[in-house]
Amino acid sequence: MIAAPRSRTCALAILVAAILANAGPGMAHHSFAMFDQTKQITLTGTVTVFEWTNPHAYIEIDVPDEKGTVKHWSVELGSPSILMQSGWKFKDLKHGDKVTVRISPLKDGRPGGLLVQATLPDGRVLGNGPGRGPAQPTTGAPNQ
Amino acid sequence: MMQRRHTLLGVIVLGAWSIALVPGVAHAQSKTDTPDFSGVWGPYRGGRGADPKLAPPPASALALNPEYAKPYEARRAAEAVANSRGEPLANASVACVPYGVPSMMSVAVYPIEIIQTPKQVTIIAEAFSEVRRVYMDKPQVKIDDVPPGYYGRSVGRWEGDTLVIDTVGIKESVQYQRMPHSDQIRISERMRLVAPDVLHDQITITDPVVLEKPYTYTLAYRRMTDYEMVEFVCDNNREYVDDQGIVRLRVREK
Numbered sequence: 001m002i003a004a005p006r007s008r009t010c011a012l013a014i015l016v017a018a019i020l021a022n023a024g025p026g027m028a029h030h031s032f033a034m035f036d037q038t039k040q041i042t043l044t045g046t047v048t049v050f051e052w053t054n055p056h057a058y059i060e061i062d063v064p065d066e067k068g069t070v071k072h073w074s075v076e077l078g079s080p081s082i083l084m085q086s087g088w089k090f091k092d093l094k095h096g097d098k099v100t101v102r103i104s105p106l107k108d109g110r111p112g113g114l115l116v117q118a119t120l121p122d123g124r125v126l127g128n129g130p131g132r133g134p135a136q137p138t139t140g141a142p143n144q
Numbered sequence: 145m146m147q148r149r150h151t152l153l154g155v156i157v158l159g160a161w162s163i164a165l166v167p168g169v170a171h172a173q174s175k176t177d178t179p180d181f182s183g184v185w186g187p188y189r190g191g192r193g194a195d196p197k198l199a200p201p202p203a204s205a206l207a208l209n210p211e212y213a214k215p216y217e218a219r220r221a222a223e224a225v226a227n228s229r230g231e232p233l234a235n236a237s238v239a240c241v242p243y244g245v246p247s248m249m250s251v252a253v254y255p256i257e258i259i260q261t262p263k264q265v266t267i268i269a270e271a272f273s274e275v276r277r278v279y280m281d282k283p284q285v286k287i288d289d290v291p292p293g294y295y296g297r298s299v300g301r302w303e304g305d306t307l308v309i310d311t312v313g314i315k316e317s318v319q320y321q322r323m324p325h326s327d328q329i330r331i332s333e334r335m336r337l338v339a340p341d342v343l344h345d346q347i348t349i350t351d352p353v354v355l356e357k358p359y360t361y362t363l364a365y366r367r368m369t370d371y372e373m374v375e376f377v378c379d380n381n382r383e384y385v386d387d388q389g390i391v392r393l394r395v396r397e398k
Contacts, residue, residue: 033227034393048398053380055240060396074395076382081254081270081374107230112395129253 035076035104035114043073044100050093054079059093059101059118074112075101078129086127097121178302179337181265184373185365186255188342198342203361212324212354219322226390234385236317240272240378244294244318245311246331246347248274250363257373265300265307273376278309287312292327294318309333326353341367 045063057077062070077083080090093099098121103113115128190199208216226233243251251271259266265278278300290297290313298311311331319325334346343365350358382394 031227031232031391033230033232034391036230051380054376055378055381058380058382062398072396072398074382074393076393079271079376081376082252084374085253106393106395108392110393110395112393 032114034106034108036107037104037114039105040102040116041105041113042100042102043075044098045070045073047093047095047097047099048072049095050097052080052090057083057088059099059115061099061101071111073103075103075115076112077115082129083126086129087124088126092120092124092126093118178307179305180260181258181307181335181337181343182260184255184257184368184371185343186368186371187250187253188364188366190364195339198338198364200344200362200364204357204359206323206359207356208324209354209356216322216324231388231390234389234391235322236319238381238383238385238391240381240383242272242274242294243269244274245276245296245298245314246333246349247318247320248272248276249345249347254376255368255371255373256365265309268373270373271376272378278307284310284312287328287330292316296331303334305336307333307335309335320349323349323359324354325349325351328353338364343367 043061043063045061048060048062049058051058051060056079059075059077061073061075063073064070077088080088100119102116102118104116105113117125117127119125188198188200190196223233242248248269248271249256249267251269254269254271256270257268259268261280263280265280267276267278268274274294276295276298278298280300282299284299285297292313292315294315296311296313298309300307300309302308309332311333312329314325314329314331316325316327329349329351332348332350334344336344336346338344345363345365346360347363348358348360349355383391384394386392
């Protein structure tokens with residue numbers, strides 16, 4: 001199911017944008033300008049593959065609409081290292097899992113987006129790296 | 145006589161063998177009068193209640209020679225416009241190539257690992273698994289004798305508690321924050337513990353061709369005890385540049 005887009009800019013999106021905006025002397029891997037971080041949409045669907053890869057992890061999901069027509073979406077996450085710092089593990093999703101993701105969609109309208117937060121089958125809600133969304137670090141998180 | 149000779153030979157062989165068994169011991173320990181930077185270091189962000197003295201000082205102003213300043217500013221302006229449209233312009237990161245020196249010293253929130261021995265300090269960045277080697281107490285060579293690359297040639301020495309590193313041989317496409325530079329670029333670093341678990345790296349870029357005056361910025365790190373570095377191989381890069389020179393994300397049909 002695709003929930004209605006949130007038109008208002010929420011504080012979280014601003015926070016994410018600020019963190020991803022490459023402030024300070026460090027480098028970011030790439031510009032996140034291709035994502036519309038003033039918008040968020042919520043997708044609920046079935047995971048086809050969870051790619052725990054660099055430079056980014058991806059959740060591929062099939063999302064049915066109200067009529068049951070399935071559309072496929074690619075959701076970009078941080079890298080494994082960054083995800084581990086907010087409690088993710090490489091086995092947290094697998095083919096066939098039901099997942100709900102809130103994303104900032106691609107500005108060019110194609111079915112893809114940047115993860116804001118994911119609700120996993122076991123009910124955990126995870127963000128997209130430290131400071132990116134409602135991180136709930138588990139004991140597996142690296143030392144801070 | 146024969147027995148004595150055998151015994152002597154045995155002692156020599158045993159001695160050589162035992163030295164061979166522990167070849168790293170003599171070199172693995174730093175001189176006692178120098179600090180030990182070995183370990184994993186993540187970006188230090190300070191935070192509430194943190195000692196302001198541990199925060200890095202602000203960077204100096206960037207002073208490019210006029211002929212380089214104009215295209216640099218034009219490029220920055222074009223990037224800002226493109227980003228606001230959601231159509232970022234292509235740059236080196238699209239190809240997933242490493243950052244090189246000095247950018248690799250601070251990539252997003254990724255840590256670096258320092259392995260310090262008297263003869264060599266090795267710095268490994270988690271992002272892109274980049275490696276740089278700093279040869280200690282060796283003279284630097286002429287810039288023109290170093291094939292331009294991502295890491296160049298680095299030599300280091302201790303000045304009291306400060307590790308001073310000199311790097312030359314960075315190729316022109318390897319840029320910090322997309323600052324232009326010539327083949328005459330030289331990068332000087334001063335690494336020092338400002339607290340037992342907080343390390344500063346003051347980085348100064350000089351370039352007599354492109355820069356009017358040196359550019360200096362400082363990175364701050366916090367020690368990450370027991371952190372195990374995560375592998376990073378860029379084997380799922382979904383960004384590409386379209387025929388308009390715009391960075392796109394490859395999405396999948398199914």
